[in-house]
Amino acid sequence: MANPIDVVNKLVQIGKTLRDVAELVKDAETKNLIADLNLALADLKMQLAEIQEEKLELNKRIKTLEAAHDIRAKLQVENDVYWFKETPPTGRAFGPYCPGCFDGSEKLVLLKEAQHHLEKVQGKYACPICKQHFGSLYKR
Numbered sequence: 001m002a003n004p005i006d007v008v009n010k011l012v013q014i015g016k017t018l019r020d021v022a023e024l025v026k027d028a029e030t031k032n033l034i035a036d037l038n039l040a041l042a043d044l045k046m047q048l049a050e051i052q053e054e055k056l057e058l059n060k061r062i063k064t065l066e067a068a069h070d071i072r073a074k075l076q077v078e079n080d081v082y083w084f085k086e087t088p089p090t091g092r093a094f095g096p097y098c099p100g101c102f103d104g105s106e107k108l109v110l111l112k113e114a115q116h117h118l119e120k121v122q123g124k125y126a127c128p129i130c131k132q133h134f135g136s137l138y139k140r
């Protein structure tokens, strides 16, 4: 299937040829109609470019969600935070990872251990990105 913008460009070329023909036969009404046609085609071309850009964005989003889906299947929740069940991907720690960041924006953010004196008040782990605290000292 041809690229839609190439099709519009071909239609613009045909419009120019028709305009030349109308010029030769001195047909003003046809010339005006062809000018309207060219304006509509230019508008269509801009809309197609926007649709193609949107399509690229959506494909990017699908890839991100697919990758998150693959990672989610490898994670488990323990003490309110995510950990890899088995060997983590290269360069990744087993955990703990922030559930807020992963569930909200598909980002694996390694949590930091809370300072000892805050642990009992706020939870065992702190997220450096969303600043949330997770994990109780006592297993439920």
Ligand SMILES: [Zn+2]
Residues within 6 Å of the ligand: 098, 099, 100, 101, 102, 109, 127, 128, 129, 130, 131, 132
């Ligand atoms: Zn977070």
